[in-house]
Amino acid sequence: MRADAASRRTRHRVYAGDARRLPLPDDSVELVVTSPPYPMIEQWDDQFASMDPAVATALDDGDGQAAFDRMHAVLRDAWAEIARVVVDGGVVCVNVGDATRTVAGEFRLYPNHARVTDALTDLGFRQLPGVLWRKPTNAPTKFMGSGTLPPNAYVTLEHEHVLVFRNGDRREFEPGADHRYEASYFFEERNRWFSDLWDDLRAAPQVTDEETPRDRRAAFPVELPYRLVSMYSVYGDTVLDPFWGTGSTTLAAMATARDSVGVESVPELPAQFDDRVDAVRSWSRERARRRLSTHRETVADREDTYEATHYDFDVVSRQERDLRLYAVSKTERVLGGYRVAHEPATDTET
Numbered sequence: 241m242r243a244d245a246a247s248r249r250t251r252h253r254v255y256a257g258d259a260r261r262l263p264l265p266d267d268s269v270e271l272v273v274t275s276p277p278y279p280m281i282e283q284w285d286d287q288f289a290s291m292d293p294a295v296a297t298a299l300d301d302g303d304g305q306a307a308f309d310r311m312h313a314v315l316r317d318a319w320a321e322i323a324r325v326v327v328d329g330g331v332v333c334v335n336v337g338d339a340t341r342t343v344a345g346e347f348r349l350y351p352n353h354a355r356v357t358d359a360l361t362d363l364g365f366r367q368l369p370g371v372l373w374r375k376p377t378n379a380p381t382k383f384m385g386s387g388t389l390p391p392n393a394y395v396t397l398e399h400e401h402v403l404v405f406r407n408g409d410r411r412e413f414e415p416g417a418d419h420r421y422e423a424s425y426f427f428e429e430r431n432r433w434f435s436d437l438w439d440d441l442r443a444a445p446q447v448t449d450e451e452t453p454r455d456r457r458a459a460f461p462v463e464l465p466y467r468l469v470s471m472y473s474v475y476g477d478t479v480l481d482p483f484w485g486t487g488s489t490t491l492a493a494m495a496t497a498r499d500s501v502g503v504e505s506v507p508e509l510p511a512q513f514d515d516r517v518d519a520v521r522s523w524s525r526e527r528a529r530r531r532l533s534t535h536r537e538t539v540a541d542r543e544d545t546y547e548a549t550h551y552d553f554d555v556v557s558r559q560e561r562d563l564r565l566y567a568v569s570k571t572e573r574v575l576g577g578y579r580v581a582h583e584p585a586t587d588t589e590t
Contacts, residue, residue, distance in 0.1 A: 246584070247581060247582060248475065248497045250497055250498060250499050250500075250580045251499050251577065251578075252493060252494060252501075252502075252579075253577040254490065254501075254504070254513070254576070254577045254578075255501070256504060256505070257504070258503070258505055259276075259321065259482035259503055260291075260318050260320075262321045262324075262325055262480075262503060263503070264325045264501065266324055267326070267327045268325050268327070269327065269478050269480040269501065270327055270331075270473055270474075270478055270479070271472050271479045271480070272332040272479070272480045272481070272482070273335075273468045273479055273480075273481055274333070274481045274482055274489065275334070275335035275460060275483060276318065276334070278337055278352055279307075279315070279350060279352055279355070280307065281337075281339050281341075284311075287505075288310070288314055292310050292311075295307050295311055302343055302344025304344070304346065304350070308350050312359065315356070315359065318483075319356075319359045319363055320363060321482070322480075322482060323360075327407065328407055328411070329407060329410055330406070330407045331368075331405065331407075332360065333402055333403070333405075333472065334356055334360070334402070334405075335402050335460055335464065336352050336353050337375075337397065337400040338352050338353055338397060338401075339352060340397060360405050365407055366405060366406045366407075368406055369436060370404045371401070371435075371436055372399045372436065372437050372438070373399060373400055373437075373438040373441055374399050374437075374439040374442070375398055375399065375442075400460075402464070402468070404472075417474075419475040419476050420474045421561070422475055423470075423475045424559050424560050424562070424563045425470055425471070426538070426556075426563070427538075427556035428534070429531070433467050438464075438467075442461075462492055462495075465488055465489045465491075465492035466496060469492045469493055473496075476498075477498050477499065478498070478500065478501060479493045479498050479501070480503075481500070481502045483504070484502035484510070485509060486509060486512070487502060487509075487513045487516060490578075491517075494517075494524065494580050495520060495523065495528075495567075497566040514573070517573075517578060520568050521568045521570075521571065524568040525567040525568070528566070528567050529585060529587050529588070531565060532585065532586065533587040535553065538556075539553060542554070544556075546558055548561055548563065549562045550563070550564045551563075566583065566585055567582065568581070
């Protein structure tokens, strides 16, 4: 690490509230990374029914299609709010899985990713290429029920979608914008992260030893929003998660030194977040250290390189020269959220 390193400070707000009524002004968020409740996944039935009683009626009547339609109508109101608060050129990343379910004796697929895509494009967002990621699973009976005789077996879903949208044209930056070049990623990360298939998240280290169980709304490993925040935002940006859950997007924003806002309708979940915040300091340091050390190994034998501005190694492209990674050095609980201090990261063990 060179001697010219500087520190950063970020703010992270967490609100109890409804994603359909965000406590934010217009054009105030540069990036959204979120995972909504999945329509036609049984654990979310009560939540959708509390927002639209017609959902429960449709399920009681055995009308899966009507329930599916009403659930997505609820989500459409949230997508409209997101359209209000995202800046021109801002990016929206939605992690969502399709659902399989038997209703009134009929088994079928409910394509949530298609409905979310329709809703956001109807609001004027432009869809960009997204990612399929393989969900970690060790279930020995994952194919139970699909049988071994043709033709009536069915595929087991083991992936989810990360849908990516932009609000209008690409964001404009002044030439040589420091905060953009400092937020660049390494050449080898570009090649891996911008692949349309991620099958390595099961091996990613977690912020705590055990993630909160999925029925407590932990939708994805923290590595997933960490990558998305790194890919689609710069230092100084604000990252929003309107379906906050257990706060994985906030942790990712802390670890990447971006500001964040989370909105969660289940009031007890934010109260359980402090133990994860306590762990983010060491996690962010180790995650940044691994990125730096991996890059150092990647360029060790390359000759067509450029000298990095802030590190004592080379980089592959000119765009990476001013890259600078940060680690959480201090977290402070304040009214409405957290203040976080960040220090430049190194690739040495500390």
